[in-house]
Amino acid sequence: MILPALFIHRGETGSGYGRQAAEERKARLSSEAKAPESYVETPKTLAQLRAEIAAGTTKATDLAASYYARIEKKNPRLNVYLSLTKERALAQAARVDAQAAKGDPLPPLAGIPVGIKDVLVMQGAPATAGSKILEGYRPPYDATPVAKLEAAGAVLLGKLNCDEFAMGSSNENSAYGPVRNPVDTERVPGGSSGGSAAAVAANMAVATLGSDTGGSIRQPASFCGVVGVLPTYGRVSRYGLIAFASSLDRVGPFAANVRDAATMLGVIAGHDPKDATSSPAPVPDYAAESDKPAAGLRIGVPAEYFAEGLDPEVRAAIEKGIAALKTVGCAVKPVSLPHTKYAIPTYYLVATAEASANLARFDGVRYGYRTPAPENLAAMYCHSRDDGFGAEVKRRILLGTYALSAGYYDAYYRKAQQVRRLLAEDFLRAFNEVDAIVTPTTPTAPFKLGEKTGDPLAMYLADIYTVTASLAGICGVTVPCGKTSAALPVGMQVLARHLNEGTAFRVARAVEAAKL
């Protein structure tokens, strides 16, 4: 996610959004007019659904069918799912029903309908990463987090829309059209995991997986009014994640409530021999951790995150959340993260440099799109890539290639890596004094589709609240924390030190329980 305004050229993105929007505007003028249409619907909790399935009062196959019916109804407007994996989902649901009928013990996600961001591969199912260059690709294997969900009984409904190669903060960079925010379909769901957030908000899945490189789970979760988790770097395997920036990329869950998000993380976390960066640290029972009271925890509030550019209504909502934490017995104190203002330039240099290397693999040779009748090999590479990639992806590849090129490496990439250490040390120092840090997840409520962002400072700040934790490798949770006067969701970001997801969940539970 994440771009200063100049990165986002909405007119150039994907599949004729402008024309589509014009038609829809015309249709709207003739029909509805006033209140924004809402597609919001809260799913039952994991615990409740699992109990119903175990008791036989709900059949997993019926549950899956009901989700597909809801998807069929809502997807034409929201554009959340890019493809459905019905055969696999219904076979899994039938297995769960058979287990339940026999009275066998059920795994933690037995029969739970989930959706997968289209940057994680599922064997034989489309995996576009929101890009034309991967149209038609059918991966030969399952990503580890996907396989773990299924092994835990989850029913995989399908693949969710996202910004192309997870690059964007509004989901408008998808080659398959933007996702609409279920809270207000004239607004963006955030990005890049816009489909993953919107699916949960509209109950088109009970929970979903997304990926977060600079905020791509937290920002859309905040915009759609759901819970999103940024696990510690290395906590969840990336095997089968289509890579964007390897030193930053993480896989994490979305859910309608904190406890369900914690349960999901418990399933997908853990060491994977297929991902050398995955952590061997044992996986705690995150759901049980989230049940512990937050009383006594020391909460840090960094002034740098409440600076100019923060919408006053968002600030007021977050301040209420902080007051709620005090009420339940947290000790709230100011902390300083002095290098925060350098996070955005640092993030751009690191992420684009790594992206330029990772996206070199898309060359029209082994999978995906190849330009028709290329005159020679070099032309095949160049034309396949130029036809296949969207404008935002090309911009990032060019910037990254430039930052890594001879004569510029030290000035850009190495410099950014040095500042990255300073940013990480800011957090490590602060965590000597506090157990968690709370901030707004985004500086504004969700903005409108196609909206020209006229305030660059606000846009920079949008990035700054999420990219810092990405660069430092620490974990975090975004939890709904009230609404603006226009009933748009506000999210609070709770950050904790490496491998302390349990602490972040406890704090998030307390904010959730305050029902702001």
Next chain:
Amino acid sequence: MTAKVTASDVERVAELAHLDLKPEETASMLGNLNAILDYVAELNELDTTGVVPLAQISELESASSASVSRADQVLPSLDRAIVMSQSPETDGAFFKVPKVIER
């Protein structure tokens, strides 16, 4: 790091990245890259003399996401037929591309 990028720089970088930009793309990328590079030049304010670059989170002690190599064992890998089926052009054993050497 306040170097101004020129159109020929963009073309050179595009060539390095195997992107065949159309003239209008080159023009818009030129404007974008200069604006972005101006912006990231803010990092120059910071004296980072002696700061060790952080390339991977596992370098931080508290992260303990050790980059551990697994044992060097031969394990089954993906089925060749399934992998090759994804190629735009293949003879079943190899990926086919346009002729590289003219005779």
